[in-house]
Amino acid sequence: MIVPIEKLNLPLWQTFGVELYIIRLDQTHPHISGNKWFKLQPALERAKKHPNQPLLSFGGAFSNHLHALAYAGFLHGLSTMAIIRGEQPKSLNPTLQDMKNWGMQLHFVSRAEYAQRYRVDYLDHLRQRFGDVQIIPEGGSSSEAVNACGEIWKHLSKDQPLPDYLGCALGTGATVAGLIANRPLQTQVIVVPALKISALEATQMLHQHWQANHADRTDQIELKEGFTVFDGELPYARVTPMMAALWQRLSTCYGIDLDPVYTLRVYHRLSRLLQQGHFPAGSKVALLHTGGLQGIRGCQQQLQQRSAAYIGPLPI
Ligand SMILES: Cc1ncc(COP(=O)(O)O)c(C=O)c1O
Incomplete structure (x- = not known):
């Protein structure tokens, strides 16, 4: 490229x-524009080898990262899930609407819960709830x-x-x-x-x-x-x-x-x-x-x- x-x-x-x-x-x-194209490559390569393992990540309601991830999942036939900071809005903004249309599961959580996104016990809790998922940190920043x-x-x-x-x-x-x-x-x-x-x-x-x-x-x-x-x-x-x-x-x-x-x-x-x-x-x-x-x-x-x-x- x-x-x-x-x-x-x-x-x-x-x-x-x-x-x-x-x-x-x-x-x-x-x-999958800008830095997202680069940041997501390693997770996508791994996901293509384990296509049954959904990709789960975090972000706000306008997140460029989640938007790119949702499209990448749609493109490669991979399941994607998002933990989204804040209450579910009455109507989805264009970013969230695209994510939903591309098949991403949207989970809205309180700000207090979102603050736990780097804690090992919270990530374990997410694995118990959603099964064997590949967790990508906020912003894709692994x-x-x-x-x-x-x-x-x-x-x-x-x-x-x-x-x-x-x-x-x-x-x-x-x-x-x-x-x-x-x-x-x-x-x-x-x-x-x-x-x-x-x-x-x-x-x-x-x-x-x-x-x-x-x-x-x-x-x-x-x-x-x-x-x-x-x-x-x-x-x-x-x-x-x-x-x-x-x-x-x-x-x-x-x-x-x-x-x-x-x-x-x-x-x-x-x-x-x-x-x-x-x-x-x-x-x-x-x-x-x-x-x-x-x-x-x-x-x-x-x-x-x-x-x-x-x-x-x-x-x-
Ligand atoms: C458009 C855009 N530029 C720059 C950045 C900053 O990148 P980073 O989080 O790797 O510092 C982001 C966030 O991911 C972004 O969405």
């Missing part, structure tokens, strides 16, 4: 003489998935040179952990949390993934210097009027469709770094588009309304 890379011609970036690219992981597959994300580099189109900087979103941290552990030496990884956590907490998440993989080589200088982690400034999925306006303008004026939860935040952070002089003129910066566009269907109207409330400059 070859992941296309496109050059973006945005006025702000041209003013600073810095080239901006977008790595279109979102185009890997219409439904240690195998971390390794699989490290493979992303090998699939990048050779039509463009490797970037000097790669911006990527952090949720559970599995994608970024894999990318950093396998990064080409000339590329610095810029980590942008999609939730309100400090850079220190986000870095600890990365170390947990590396330790689980016995790959904690951060004592090695090239790994230590190869990435920068930023604070996550907004709560998960919060979109301010300015961010909504940025999302809208990038889409309508420049044809760049980002998801407001993850990749929009990466673009925003990269554009602030640009304005702060972080990127030397002539350097190449890439934004990793990790997909998630399916989630927009549930909030498009809200985004448009919020965007209308913003009057002011946008970093484009």
Whole structure:
């Protein structure tokens, strides 16, 4: 598989003489898109060898991961089940409706129960309830998935040179952990949390993934210097009027469709770094588009309304 890379011609970036690219992981597959294609590969390979063992995983009501898993199960004839955080809504949103249509069993649980999703005794309880299931952690973020994300580099189109900087979103941290552990030496990884956590907490998440993989080589200088982690400034999925306006303008004026939860935040952070002089003129910066566009269907109207409330400059 070859992941296309496109050059973006945005006025702000041209003013600073810095080239901006977008790595279109979102185009890997219409439904198993972005980092999901990589994260799910190991579990799917195993499931194909044990087709009678359902795949069970966890997520919220707009989860990109569960959406991709449901489609992958449908595609390969595998049973899938989801433990979903929060009460069952009166009507299913488009994400949940797709999952149901693709044959996924949906189980809504209280937030208190959902909080137990990493506990061994809770996972045993799920096995007793649902039988012999293959359990995939939230976000698909197993240690195998971390390794699989490290493979992303090998699939990048050779039509463009490797970037000097790669911006990527952090949720559970599995994608970024894999990318950093396998990064080409000339590329610095810029980590942008999609939730309100400090850079220190986000870095600890990365170390947990590396330790689980016995790959904690951060004592090695090239790994230590190869990435920068930023604070996550907004709560998960919060979109301010300015961010909504940025999302809208990038889409309508420049044809760049980002998801407001993850990749929009990466673009925003990269554009602030640009304005702060972080990127030397002539350097190449890439934004990793990790997909998630399916989630927009549930909030498009809200985004448009919020965007209308913003009057002011946008970093484009
Ligand atoms: C679209 C999108 N981008 C980025 C991420 C962050 O990936 P990770 O959880 O591996 O940090 C996610 C969550 O899985 C996502 O759905």
